[in-house]
Amino acid sequence: MAQRISGTPGTLGAAPPEALPATAGETSPEQPWPLALLSANIKRYIDRMSAVWIEGQVIEFNRRGKVSYLTLRDLNEEMSLPVQVFANVLDRMPAVPEPGAHVVVNVKADFWTKAGRLSMRANDIRAVGLGELLARLERLRAQLGAEGLFDPAAKRALPFLPSRIGLITGRDSDAEKDVVRNARLRWPAVDFEIREVAVQGNGAVGQVMGALAELDADAGVDVIIIARGGGSLEDLLPFSNEALIRAVAAAQTPVVSAIGHEADRPLLDDVADLRASTPTDAAKRVVPDVAEEQLGILQARAQLDGALDRLLAREAAELAALRSRPVLAEPLSMITGREAEVAALRERALRAQTTGLAQEASAIEHLRAQVRALSPLKTLERGYAVVQDEAGAAIRAAAEVSAGQPLQVTVAHGAFRVAVTGDAADADTAHAGASRASAAHARTADGGAADTGADDSPTADSPTAPAREED
Known part of the structure; x- marks a missing residue:
């Protein structure tokens, strides 16, 4: 059997089917498919495709004897598709579709192997009405x-x-x-x-x-x-x-x-x-609206003015109410009231201080009188004297002196020097007589008991030269 030579027209002989590539991808310039095989394969592939419903708008319709032709256009895109319609399909329709009609079509792809032409065959056509839309x-x-x-x-x-x-x-x-x-x-x-x-x-x-x-x-x-x-x-x-x-x-x-x-x-x-x-x-x-906005601005300003006026009036009324209160109507009333209280307190403090000072002054006078009463000068003023020897020691007994001894005698108002003229016996007799005379004088002058020499005579602790008491 003659073999086909690649690159030359015609064939020298038909190749056996088992010598041809099994799939389209296996073909080559040396082993191509015959055109009839390609057409047959395309036919078989398209025949396996299912029918499909499509939607579109009729833009052209040519009615002929057994086969009519219409062209559908996509509702949204600039795409169109020719469709073959057999007479039996048109006979089932209530009315022939007019250009501009909105339809749905059940189509099935068909491949004509002799001419190598692909066409779409309509199995059913339905107009899309208002209710369906x-x-x-x-x-x-x-x-x-x-x-x-x-x-x-x-x-x-x-x-x-x-x-x-x-x-x-x-x-x-x-x-x-x-x-x-x-x-x-x-x-x-x-x-x-x-x-x-x-x-x-x-x-x-x-x-x-x-x-x-x-x-x-x-x-x-x-x-x-x-x-x-x-x-x-x-x-x-x-x-x-x-x-x-x-x-x-x-x-x-x-x-x-x-x-x-x-x-x-x-x-x-x-x-x-x-x-x-x-x-x-x-x-x-x-x-x-610019006019409405301008009017709204005017109204808003009027509302703001009214609100501000009401606020000011309310605040002014509150201020007037505050000013009418006694504490603000007479601001000095609080000060005068406190001033009176301070004056009263000061007067009380002054009275208390005066009374206290008077009491303390009286106590001081009393203490002063007591001190004066106990002072040696008071004793000297009652006629007593302090006798001291030349060394300044106080003479407390007659036996401490001898005849002719010079002594210093201190009285209430001054001092003078004397000399002893007698002995101790004479001195004791003279002292006893002086004591009785002093007691009689005290009873006569005071109308009561007189101080004794033993009580008021200076003691060994008395100063040798008593100082004059100062007020």
């Missing part, structure tokens, strides 16, 4: 809500006065004009960063997501508004797209949804940080 949106809403994308705690607060507003809207749309005009009427200095995109159709989701990412990355944009006018449920479907909803949830900048009218409720309203019923309402919710 709503049911699908509600299922998606429940799924995203369960994930926490609609949690109110995750929503960000809008700035009080944004310096720049990002606006995503249709090209030259009424929504853009409404937002810009009403925002500048409320706050003339507001600034906008506008991105004009498609707001319906297949490219709407991608363009809106691209504009959102661009504005979210701009640090100067404080809030983003996604605005569109009203429309049908199908027109607003891009704003319920799951990819767009997740992109809005992941944005770091607060997002305001202003899609459609009050009755419209796309999923974007649930995930946005603030839902506005209309584009005009979005402008009013995002920027404050």
Whole structure:
């Protein structure tokens, strides 16, 4: 059997199947597969593929005899796919699909080996009605809500006065004009960063997501508004797209949804940080009204003035009440009262001191009288004398002197010298007579008993020359 020569057209002969590579990866320039084998393998591989339901929009439909052709386009991307439809499939449909219709199609890939052409064959076609769309949106809403994308705690607060507003809207749309005009009427200095995109159709989701990412990355944009006018449920479907909803949830900048009218409720309203019923309402919710703020400032100032006046009046009343109290009305009353107490205490202290001094003076006089009474001068004043010899020793007995001995006699008022003229016997007789005379004199002068010489005569401890007592 002739063998094929690599690199030359045609074959010299058919190679036996066992000589060919078993898999595509084993082929080489020296051992290629025949085209028929490749087509057959592709056919077998595609036939093993399961049928699949796809969703799209009909953009073209050509009806022929047994086989018709329609072209489906993706709802969000610029991709299309031709599909073959046999007559029996169309006969099962209530109405022939028109361009623009939203359908789901069960397709199965088919490979025609003779021409090497891949085609998609429709086994069933179903139009997606309004009820089906709503049911699908509600299922998606429940799924995203369960994930926490609609949690109110995750929503960000809008700035009080944004310096720049990002606006995503249709090209030259009424929504853009409404937002810009009403925002500048409320706050003339507001600034906008506008991105004009498609707001319906297949490219709407991608363009809106691209504009959102661009504005979210701009640090100067404080809030983003996604605005569109009203429309049908199908027109607003891009704003319920799951990819767009997740992109809005992941944005770091607060997002305001202003899609459609009050009755419209796309999923974007649930995930946005603030839902506005209309584009005009979005402008009013995002920027404050300068007139209202000025009025609020005036009212706040009036309230502050009133509060300050009330505070001052209350404090003045409290001060007046304090000043009316006796201690403040007559501040010296406390001092005068204490002054009277101090005067009374001083008087008491003075009386106590005077009395004490008088008592102590009386005691001193009494002690002085006692001291004077015991003084030797008092004894001398009563007529006694101190006799001393020349050595200054006091003479206490007559036997201590002899006749002719000079002595010194000290009396109350002065001293004089004497000489002894008699002996001791004569002296004793004279002393006894002097004692009796002194006693008689004392009784006569005082009317009572007279002092005895033994009691008042100087003792051996008496001074030899008593000094005069001083007062």
